Amino acid sequence: MPGSALPSLLPGHANMTPELTAIHALRTGLRRAPRNTAVLRAGDGGVRLRTILEGWAFRCRILDDGRRQILGILLPGDTFGIETLFGGAADHMVWSATAVQYATFDPDATERLFDDAPWFRRRLMRAMADTSSAMQDWMIQLGQCNAEERTAALLMLLYERLEARGLARGHRFRLELTQVEQADALGLHIVHLNRILSRLRARRLIGMRGPDVDLLDIDALSALIPAPRQPLRPDLVS
Amino acid sequence: MPGSALPSLLPGHANMTPELTAIHALRTGLRRAPRNTAVLRAGDGGVRLRTILEGWAFRCRILDDGRRQILGILLPGDTFGIETLFGGAADHMVWSATAVQYATFDPDATERLFDDAPWFRRRLMRAMADTSSAMQDWMIQLGQCNAEERTAALLMLLYERLEARGLARGHRFRLELTQVEQADALGLHIVHLNRILSRLRARRLIGMRGPDVDLLDIDALSALIPAPRQPLRPDLVS
DNA sequence: CGAAACTTTGAGTCGGATCAAAGTCTGTGG
């Protein structure tokens, strides 16, 4: 899906373990970007590890002729730019969907901690693996699912992610993406997405008033989303 | 795209640097799997780092109702199962497209080397980042490109990857995937893929005789594939 | 030689894209 549940690399103020304190110390800056600006550009070199503190952003790639695919949605608490830690330039761009606040990490201190602290390495690598896994979830949707399935999956996923970090409850949330952006995440044309949303509304599966989404019938929505095939239990096969 | 250009973790016999020798020492086993079997199952726990030595395989996910998306194609030299190094279970399955031979790595020794050798860590993380990047390449194709663009891109990509490791030349290669598999990689129906291939053949862009593919008109094929928008040069923008 | 797997072709349908235009919202400046 667009949007992965990256473990936050930045602590709140409660539950400060030594590790979180160490991560906190890497924070060198707090930046703001207005809506609709590049927060990280493809090709940017150097270490640019960042965590969204407020607002929504998304990772995306753009083709020559302007077609754009949103690769993942970044919510408060999500970290991006991990790939810049290993010498590669950023391979995609991060764009703000709302005004955002994000924390930047000191490149040298981060690299040092990465080299010295096994727990930090594991945490980063785990974050990377999670992002990969989330992209795989979304690839199967893009390749195999129809517009309705994808749309339902996106809405459910965003709610779950927001809910998990206390940014939404009661099956309601504020969807901080325009329909153009949603369509680019889903690989659909806006007009078609709009009709799918109308249909879901007409069937009372969701309610929408402006950016406010209400998942009225979670069961029905879940039923729309195809489940992954349960892997065979490893101990039951050779 | 399905298929990433993973740096090989296994050396040939020429150019043995100390690092490659160290990696070589991690190899504990050589296994064979017939065509059409699971080489790595989703949910498999424990460290299962492996390198394809011979044959083709692919990473994939499957939905309840049988729909399958191929996430990446593994060629000789490609390493998979990196994500199993960080405590997570494998989140997708690896399936053999031909009979394959693959090397397995000793889990404990691998973890030890990972903890002790910065160069090894970087190599693995780089491999992971490359896989991610390749998946992003393919996501934009799945979401934004039509059947012809995707098909041309897949064929070109496979040739380039094979050519880079000396497994193909002269714009010819043996495509070791059935059309069903190609279709599952491209997110297309077989019947439609078959027609796209016929059309490319009729236009003399490609030649196919059985599994043997010949990219007859590289320029025309490249022209079909939309280019990524060049990132703004970082030094030219703020 | 026969069965199973795979490829190819035909005909028809449908989901989603495209083109066009009317509404609605948002923010900005007067």
Next chain:
DNA sequence: CCACAGACTTTGATCCGACTCAAAGTTTCG
């Protein structure tokens, strides 16, 4: 506070790319 412009959403009408169903060829392999 209002007016206006630009961005965004919604709806209608039409078209085409891709899917579906069906069946005939072809290859592969036991």
